[in-house]
Structure formats: structure tokens, C-alpha cells
Amino acid sequence: MGVKLEVFRMVLYLSFPVAMFWISNQAEYFEEYVIKRKREIYPPDDDHQRKELEDFKERMRKKHEERLLRAAQQ
Known part of the structure; x- marks a missing residue:
């Protein structure tokens, strides 16, 4: 049972971050949360x-041009 348990734990440890990465990078979630939030914070x-x-x-x-002109005349 030791090897099977270790394989199961390894699959679990590797699949969880990969699944979270895949879910969080879905275009629908990005559009829904990030883009809408950006439009709330920075309206057009x-x-x-x-x-x-x-x-x-x-x-x-x-004003900058006037300063440059005055400096050039002096």
C-alpha cells in the first residue's frame, strides 16, 4: 500500500496546482472579474x-516654451 499511497499523494500534489492554474486562466473568468473591475476603477x-x-x-x-525663450535671450 505504501507505493500506491505515495503515487496517489504525488498525483494529488501535482494535479491541484495545475487544475487551479487552468481554472484561473479561463477567458470567461478573466473577462468577468478583471476587465469589469478595471472598468469600475478606471472609467472611460x-x-x-x-x-x-x-x-x-x-x-x-x-509655459515651458516661454521659459526656454527667456533663457535663450539672457
Whole structure:
């Protein structure tokens, strides 16, 4: 019974992690839990936020160019 028991334990020890890996990597589970959760945390941008971000970038770019121009003139 000793060898059979050891073979059973080895199969159990190897099959459990493999089964968990296979189950957790199914596309349905990934879509259901990970993608939906990501969309809850980071919702899609709306037009107002995007416009504010673009305006901010433009202001920062102009400020940086003015600094460079002043530094070049000195």
C-alpha cells in the first residue's frame, strides 16, 4: 500500500496546482472579474475631462516654451 499511497499523494500534489492554474486562466473568468473591475476603477474618459487635460497640456507647453525663450535671450 505504501507505493500506491505515495503515487496517489504525488498525483494529488501535482494535479491541484495545475487544475487551479487552468481554472484561473479561463477567458470567461478573466473577462468577468478583471476587465469589469478595471472598468469600475478606471472609467472611460468623457469629453469634458479630455478637453481639460488637453488645455492643461497646452498651458504647460506654452509655459515651458516661454521659459526656454527667456533663457535663450539672457
